[in-house]
Amino acid sequence: MIESDLLNVLSDSIDRMADGATIGDCLQRHPQFAAALEPLLETGQLVRRAQPSTEEAEQARDRQMPRFEQLLAEAPPVRRPLPLVGLVQWAALLVLVFGLGGALAAEQSLPGDTLYGLKRITENARVSLLPDTAEMFTQRRFDEARQLVNLRREAELALTGEIDELSDMALVMQGLTIRTADTPERAALTPGMRVEIVAQSTVLGELRAQTIRILDVPERLEQPAALITFTPSPTASGTPEPTRQPTRAAAFTPEATAEARAVEATPAVCAATLPDGWIAYTVQSGETLSDLAARTGSSTQALADANCLADSRRIIAGQMLYLPRQPASRPTLTATPQPARLAATPTTATRPDSRGGEQPAQNRRGTPESEGGERGGR
Amino acid sequence: MIVLVLPDIPAEDALLARAQRGEQAALREIYVHYYTPVYQFIRLRCDDRDTAEDLASEVFFKLVRTVHQGKAPRHSLRGWLFRVARHVLYDHYGHARRFTETVLDDWIPMPADDEPDAQFIRAVNRETARQALRQLTTDQQEVLILRFGQMLSLQETADIMGKQVNAVKQLQLRALQALRRVLGQAEIVHD
Numbered sequence: 361m362i363e364s365d366l367l368n369v370l371s372d373s374i375d376r377m378a379d380g381a382t383i384g385d386c387l388q389r390h391p392q393f394a395a396a397l398e399p400l401l402e403t404g405q406l407v408r409r410a411q412p413s414t415e416e417a418e419q420a421r422d423r424q425m426p427r428f429e430q431l432l433a434e435a436p437p438v439r440r441p442l443p444l445v446g447l448v449q450w451a452a453l454l455v456l457v458f459g460l461g462g463a464l465a466a467e468q469s470l471p472g473d474t475l476y477g478l479k480r481i482t483e484n485a486r487v488s489l490l491p492d493t494a495e496m497f498t499q500r501r502f503d504e505a506r507q508l509v510n511l512r513r514e515a516e517l518a519l520t521g522e523i524d525e526l527s528d529m530a531l532v533m534q535g536l537t538i539r540t541a542d543t544p545e546r547a548a549l550t551p552g553m554r555v556e557i558v559a560q561s562t563v564l565g566e567l568r569a570q571t572i573r574i575l576d577v578p579e580r581l582e583q584p585a586a587l588i589t590f591t592p593s594p595t596a597s598g599t600p601e602p603t604r605q606p607t608r609a610a611a612f613t614p615e616a617t618a619e620a621r622a623v624e625a626t627p628a629v630c631a632a633t634l635p636d637g638w639i640a641y642t643v644q645s646g647e648t649l650s651d652l653a654a655r656t657g658s659s660t661q662a663l664a665d666a667n668c669l670a671d672s673r674r675i676i677a678g679q680m681l682y683l684p685r686q687p688a689s690r691p692t693l694t695a696t697p698q699p700a701r702l703a704a705t706p707t708t709a710t711r712p713d714s715r716g717g718e719q720p721a722q723n724r725r726g727t728p729e730s731e732g733g734e735r736g737g738r
Numbered sequence: 739m740i741v742l743v744l745p746d747i748p749a750e751d752a753l754l755a756r757a758q759r760g761e762q763a764a765l766r767e768i769y770v771h772y773y774t775p776v777y778q779f780i781r782l783r784c785d786d787r788d789t790a791e792d793l794a795s796e797v798f799f800k801l802v803r804t805v806h807q808g809k810a811p812r813h814s815l816r817g818w819l820f821r822v823a824r825h826v827l828y829d830h831y832g833h834a835r836r837f838t839e840t841v842l843d844d845w846i847p848m849p850a851d852d853e854p855d856a857q858f859i860r861a862v863n864r865e866t867a868r869q870a871l872r873q874l875t876t877d878q879q880e881v882l883i884l885r886f887g888q889m890l891s892l893q894e895t896a897d898i899m900g901k902q903v904n905a906v907k908q909l910q911l912r913a914l915q916a917l918r919r920v921l922g923q924a925e926i927v928h929d
Binding site for chain 2: 366367368370371374375377378398399400402403404408409410411412416417420421423424425427428429431435436545548
């Protein structure tokens with residue numbers, strides 16, 4: 361257990377250093393690990409320093425350029441794609457005009473059926489003729505998935521679309537629920553993202569995701585669309601521009617470093633140094649920025665500024681945030697009155713037959729509504 | 739089990755598409771912009787510059803050849819380049835565990851300090867660091883070069899190395915610990 365914490369803290373620190381944080385910053389974030397962390401991060405830093413400079417690399421590149429050019433020159437004549445497309449188009453035309461029996465029979469087939477391959481070939485042929493039909497066929501994949509679920513058949517299928525909803529264990533796309541495993545990578549997904557999912561339908565009528573490829577992210581998440589700059593701008597530290605990829609951090613805490621923002625996107629305004637006494641805090645499930653602001657006697661603006669959060673102010677469970685102080689304990693939620701009852705239950709009044717429902721007689725002191733009552737609340 | 743694939747980078751994909759269509763300018767652009775990171779990766783794994791140069795070029799020759807064969811990658815160009823770089827290194831050196839002439843025996847062990855502290859490490863010079871790095875296993879070297887040298891994400895590193903993310907997390911810790919131990923055993927030449 362302890363080592364898994366170190367694994368995560370180490371990985372988190374490496375990510376932060378890639379975004380421009382110093383070793384000192386990382387040690388500050390994880391004071392309890394600082395002693396173990398420091399020599400490790402210094403060792404890693406050493407590897408970075410050991411790299412050949414950009415100059416050396418560029419000299420090598422320029423020296424080797426003639427060989428590369430020569431290979432380019434040996435390119436076979438570019439296969440004009442048109443004749444090939446012509447063939448496919450002819451085939452498509454034949455299929456449409458004569459309605460080949462096989463193609464028609466294939467229309468209703470599902471992934472896993474013998475004729476399914478033919479169905480997809482026919483579709484591709486039609487798309488090459490009429491590109492607008494592509495969207496219709498993308499939708500078909502969802503229909504097929506729904507059928508497979510109803511039939512409780514096992515098959516592998518692929519779906520492309522936007523994530524409508526997201527929960528810990530599943531996501532919803534076009535009304536279809538697809539179960540996902542609870543891996544750390546899952547945290548990178550957000551509603552609105554366009555993804556390509558390869559999933560398995562099961563005999564239980566479930567869809568289980570196997571791979572998820574992110575195709576596009578919604579603009580409201582402040583994230584640069586292009587993550588690689590192709591015009592290497594001179595940087596003082598000599599970092600090779602094309603290799604920087606601030607995505608994973610940028611999705612949730614877009615700390616603006618000069619290099620990371622080389623492409624576009626408005627730089628986030630944030631505190632240059634952390635005010636004294638602020639502590640590092642791990643966001644718990646269900647917490648929001650305004651909730652934490654209230655529980656620390658601060659404002660969402662102040663927290664957003666200090667943590668370089670963008671307008672979206674999204675925070676997720678497990679994320680590290682700086683707060684002015686340890687947040688006061690959470691007020692009991694109205695949905696679950698039991699904890700309040702337990703805290704307030706006088707020694708005599710426990711009713712053995714309470715079926716878990718509310719027992720108003722016992723809630724004299726601990727009614728959930730009295731947030732500020734016993735716990736130091738706001 | 740989920741494998742989360744990286745977001746496809748539109749500019750990269752566009753370049754790849756142009757290259758596949760036969761646009762030499764696109765291939766040239768790829769070469770010019772990606773040679774540096776590929777070279778840096780390979781250089782740290784080799785003993786000398788000339789070999790590193792040749793091997794780095796090999797990576798791009800392979801790209802050109804796959805384009806000519808119509809089999810170029812359509813996504814994740816950078817990941818592809820690093821994967822090819824790894825293979826090019828294996829092909830060149832055979833499956834030797836370490837691609838280096840310097841062997842641990844050449845190091846004069848220091849009497850104390852198997853676990854050098856931060857200050858000590860900071861003072862190690864580049865050449866020593868490189869030689870120490872090459873004492874590690876291939877996996878350990880690669881993870882350190884990709885994570886610290888190229889500053890790639892956990893996910894991309896995992897993709898390139900064909901490992902699970904959790905395996906990479908463990909590997910990076912072990913690699914750092916191993917490198918630190920090697921440094922502790924070496925006769926360090928300081929800057």
